[in-house]
Amino acid sequence: MISLKQLQVFTAIARHGNLGLAAEELFLSKGALSQALAELERQLDHPLFDRVHPRLQLNEQGRQLQPLAEEVLSRITDIEHLFDEQGAPSGSLRLGASQTIGNYLLPKLLAQQPELQAKVWITNSHNLCEMLQRFELDMALIEGENYHPNLVTQDWLSDEMLIIAHPAHPLAGEQLPSLAQLAHHNWVLREPRSGNREQFDRELAPHIGTLGQLLELNTLEAVMQAVEQGLGLAFVSRRAVSDRLLSGRLEIINVNTHLSRTLKLVWHKQKYHSALLRRFISLCQLHEENKAFSRQL
Structure with missing residues (x-):
């Protein structure tokens, strides 16, 4: 047996x-x-x-x-845990999150379910999807695209994207008519296969043309630190950079193009949804509804 x-x-x-x-x-x-x-x-x-x-x-x-x-x-x-007195499922989940989500959204979600034990891996969307393929994670929250047919993807939150620079950058404070005017400037970018970099390569680079020097970093925090040191422009989520914008450490380069992306929930299509996983997905969806309600006020 x-x-x-x-x-x-x-x-x-x-x-x-x-x-x-x-x-x-x-x-x-x-x-x-x-x-x-x-x-x-x-x-x-x-x-x-x-x-x-x-x-x-x-x-x-x-x-x-x-x-x-x-x-x-x-x-x-x-x-x-079927007859736990608390009435809420308990246990541990193996979660994955892209950089923006892992650093700026996931901690708030976990704080709403303090009884949940979680092991969290923060890495780029490509790596997270590979981990889901191997059942190394119960679920992932990603910023990029899923190209695996064995994974189920559910749209979650809309995320505004910004082009940012040091306040002393030549383009800071100017209203730019087009993305083409960003040509020949230096950029600080995430690594290839990250959701952030994929979006930059797909939606921005073709309209900018020739780029200046490129610095590639594999963490979002390192990207923003580099921009603070005047090493170039960057393409990041408003969720990640809001504190630096408020303090004046970084500024938005206002192009005449609205840039956004959709954050996603992903799991393997053969993954059994335990009571704990179902509760966490519901918590994520409730967070989405609360965000939508806040925008209407």
Whole structure:
């Protein structure tokens, strides 16, 4: 009979692709993990991984089993908390967030559900979608596009985008008639494959033409710090830069083009939605409704 321990071992190895990291997560020895995995493969009469040293890569049978095993374990957690006196589901979620969301929106959401335990990974949209593909995350909140057919995407919030500069920048304070007048100026940009950079390359760069020197940084905070040092223009969310605008450390370059994007909720289409995950998604959707209501006032 297949045991819960075997499924826990299998899903941990599937997420990490490494016995050592899976052993750390489960507080077991690598020998115990190897033994549990070998017994599971014997019972199923199929190997679940290709051994490509030093990693274990899911094979076709493993990929079929992974969403089912994840669902069984999530349902067990639901049963364990079914009769909690608080009435609200508890437990832990593995969440991913793009930079703007992770730094400026997600903390407020988590504060509204203090009983929730969460492990949060903040990285770019491309990396988050890859992690969702491997069931390393329960859900992600992203700023870029999802190109994976196995992932479900739900539009969430509208996000205003701004072009910003140091107050001493030659373009600061001017009303620009077109994006073309930004040509030949230096830029501080996020790394390729980030949602921010994808939007810049798609919607701004073709209209600007020749760019000056480019500085690429992989965190939003580093981008804004660099702009404060006068290293160039940047393309960022108003949510991220609002405090710096109010303090006068940075200024908006007012082009005659409205720039926005849609933030999204994403999960694997085979991901079982536990009571805790359903509650968190509802919390996100309620946040969206509150924002819409605030705009009407």
